[in-house]
Amino acid sequence: MSGGSTPIRLLLADDQALVRGALAALLSLEEDLTVVAEVGRGDEVVPEARRSAPDVALLDVEMPGLDGIAATSALRVALPTCRVLVVTTFGRPGYLRRAMEAGASGFVVKDTPARQLADAVRRVHAGLRVVDPTLAAETLATGASPLTERETEVLRTARGGGTVADLARALHLSEGTVRNHLSAAIGKTGARNRADAIRVAERNGWLLGE
Amino acid sequence: MSGGSTPIRLLLADDQALVRGALAALLSLEEDLTVVAEVGRGDEVVPEARRSAPDVALLDVEMPGLDGIAATSALRVALPTCRVLVVTTFGRPGYLRRAMEAGASGFVVKDTPARQLADAVRRVHAGLRVVDPTLAAETLATGASPLTERETEVLRTARGGGTVADLARALHLSEGTVRNHLSAAIGKTGARNRADAIRVAERNGWLLGE
DNA sequence: TCCCGGCCGTGACATTTGTCAGGGGCCGGA
DNA sequence: TCCGGCCCCTGACAAATGTCACGGCCGGGA
The missing domain is CATH 3.40.50.2300 (Response regulator)
Known part of the structure; x- marks a missing residue:
């Protein structure tokens, strides 16, 4: 060759x-x-x-x-x-x-x-x-990410730690909305926790893109 | 040489x-x-x-x-x-x-x-x-780990995710005790969360030892 | 010897988290 | 056009979490 x-x-x-x-x-x-x-x-x-x-x-x-x-x-x-x-x-x-x-x-x-x-x-x-x-x-x-764009973003931000209020402030969302997105993400990832969901999503490479 | x-x-x-x-x-x-x-x-x-x-x-x-x-x-x-x-x-x-x-x-x-x-x-x-x-x-x-042996152990176990009840079962402790240890760890690491505490401890290398 | 600190446990409490049932707006495909 | 999916919000609820005050057991150092 x-x-x-x-x-x-x-x-x-x-x-x-x-x-x-x-x-x-x-x-x-x-x-x-x-x-x-x-x-x-x-x-x-x-x-x-x-x-x-x-x-x-x-x-x-x-x-x-x-x-x-x-x-x-x-x-x-x-x-x-x-x-x-x-x-x-x-x-x-x-x-x-x-x-x-x-x-x-x-x-x-x-x-x-x-x-x-x-x-x-x-x-x-x-x-x-x-x-x-x-x-x-x-x-x-595993397939592609089941997460919606916002859910991904919320999860990505949640990775850094902090309460729902923090996330809401950082993302310019209402606390309820943040909770809803998190809940959806937890459901879709099959996790039982916010932390769990983050781990699953990260392991599958669903949290890319800064 | x-x-x-x-x-x-x-x-x-x-x-x-x-x-x-x-x-x-x-x-x-x-x-x-x-x-x-x-x-x-x-x-x-x-x-x-x-x-x-x-x-x-x-x-x-x-x-x-x-x-x-x-x-x-x-x-x-x-x-x-x-x-x-x-x-x-x-x-x-x-x-x-x-x-x-x-x-x-x-x-x-x-x-x-x-x-x-x-x-x-x-x-x-x-x-x-x-x-x-x-x-x-x-x-x-940074200094040595401020965490006590049990606190480290609890935090290490908590790393895998799961509720307080899970941790208590895994460690053969009462739920209240687990909560106390976690609370102490959170306080000592200056974190606001369990997840936060885990991140801080991990970043400082305080969670070694399997 | 006493005292202190780590360890284990209890119970109660406020806060946070996760869930659910709604509602409205937007857009793209059938 | 209507429908479905995503997005945003509200409000309320149960469960989990974090905090605090308390007591008891041990072992080591003053």
Whole structure:
């Protein structure tokens, strides 16, 4: 596959400098791969990609500035020829769905053996799709978020803690409305608590989008 | 420091295979370092260390089976000559304190530049202590956990969600007692909620120990 | 020895939370 | 056009939560 000609150019985005560097070291061992850029924030992805023109971008989901999903969308618009491989810590079903919808070509969890990463990169570069099979099944089973937009927003805000009154003030809603949304969210998630609902929604990746 | 003689033998412990492999690649680039073992669970650290006799062990804090702190203690007992360098995602003040108390020689956050890791390993191997200065300051400021043993236990159990009745049943306590402990914990953490208290305690690393 | 603090429990109380039954406005599809 | 879904609000209710004051049991230090 690597005919000794031009290697695949990679951009790495991960907020943890240590893993970022380690991934760079790992991938640089492959002679048909070369890391041309590293960034630690989501909002640096597009500017840096413009400068370094990578073939494939490895994006973490959890990043400051802009999450990996949003960065994927932006990058697809700015550099349509650059493929995106999303690498994340959490195998949350919603993440995979959102990533694919945003235009990612692949989705890999950080649990996967290190040896497979280079292959994933090559596959993605070749125009194929790479998806963790376990996660794909789970995604289909879990389905998209059942939460309405407001419910999601309320839950997201409630994540930070605080009483109903606090939430109502922050969201410019009535306390009763906030309670109703929370109640609906609790029902839909099958939780028994507000805290429970937040945990469920978070685990499924339904709380993305800042 | 590396006289071309025997290299420093390393054991890596991290539950994320990808990061583990990447770290191995990164550290293997240094000619005075060699990775002799990799494990993905805390309870595999000691058995594997017995077999491979490493000079330095790099342990993640968040691991299944046994957390990195507990693994540190166990390793210090089993192989007193093997130094421990704790590497973690979260810069929680309590983690650093607990790690040092457990006998770790160094503590590094995954935010630190990749280039410094090898140096940290060498320092630790040389008998020096390596500590993130920012974190050290924060640790002193935050201080040890103000929570009593039972309060910690109750909070830890409450983390999983569930009502007071559930907690009481799980802990073989009366509901009133559980409420009292929770109330005390809420007061001590300066939180306004149970959920809030859990978040604060967790962020400070006061909820360790399974 | 006494005292203090952690621990366990009780009971009562105010507050917060979650639920339910309404009502009205908006928009898009049948 | 009407209907259904989402959104916002109200009001009321039961349940859960958080607080307080109280008492008793223990163990360690002054």
